[in-house]
Amino acid sequence: METKVVSFKNTAMLPPSLLSRLAEAARHNGIESLRPFSPEQIIVAEWVQLKCRYGCSNFNRSWCCPPATPTPEKAREIIAEYSLALLLESTHFLPNFYRDDGRKRASLVRCWKGTVSLERALFLEGYHKAFSLVGESCSLCKKCVYPRNCRFPREKRPSLESFSIDVIGTLQGLGITPNLAADVHEAFKYYAVILVT
Ligand code: SF4
Numbered sequence: 001m002e003t004k005v006v007s008f009k010n011t012a013m014l015p016p017s018l019l020s021r022l023a024e025a026a027r028h029n030g031i032e033s034l035r036p037f038s039p040e041q042i043i044v045a046e047w048v049q050l051k052c053r054y055g056c057s058n059f060n061r062s063w064c065c066p067p068a069t070p071t072p073e074k075a076r077e078i079i080a081e082y083s084l085a086l087l088l089e090s091t092h093f094l095p096n097f098y099r100d101d102g103r104k105r106a107s108l109v110r111c112w113k114g115t116v117s118l119e120r121a122l123f124l125e126g127y128h129k130a131f132s133l134v135g136e137s138c139s140l141c142k143k144c145v146y147p148r149n150c151r152f153p154r155e156k157r158p159s160l161e162s163f164s165i166d167v168i169g170t171l172q173g174l175g176i177t178p179n180l181a182a183d184v185h186e187a188f189k190y191y192a193v194i195l196v197t
Helices: 016-028 048-053 072-079 102-124 167-173
Strands: 033-037 085-092 131-133 188-195
Touching: 016 033, 016 102, 085 102, 102 131, 102 188
Parallel strands: none
Antiparallel strands: 033 085, 085 188, 131 188
């Protein structure tokens, strides 16, 4: 499977040669597409943290989830410092997705590490501000040791939701209809964003 590079109109693009190298690296991590887009299209909303605070078992239990992550106000300020972002997308078929099993964790760790490795590649190409906002919560450890010191601080990154990003609204604004898995046998999508420059 090749990783597609999907471009949007009026978006400052990365050099095509760099995008090809990133796409090749992304392919090794199962990422299906890279889409450069304007961070102005990222929707940050106060209500997102309601979903974290009420209804998610990771609240106050992970370095990559609230309240350890930036407030919505701070997230808006940080995103406003960027003029280009990359959306990463991959598809997963895990019948036991809603169970917290090892296969799900292995799949998320692959996506997580792949996202951070693309961020690192951008940094080495001179995009020193590159920073990843990953999908789901950190799965690098079986159980996060929060509030004790993180075991893998170099790979620790906040999730999209922990940055108060309305992921579905943002995807819809980009013309993407997210496929929500309503049944355990349906495929689900992994999305991550790298803030580039
Ligand atoms: S690497 Fe481990 S300790 Fe650090 S945030 Fe992730 S799960 Fe928690």
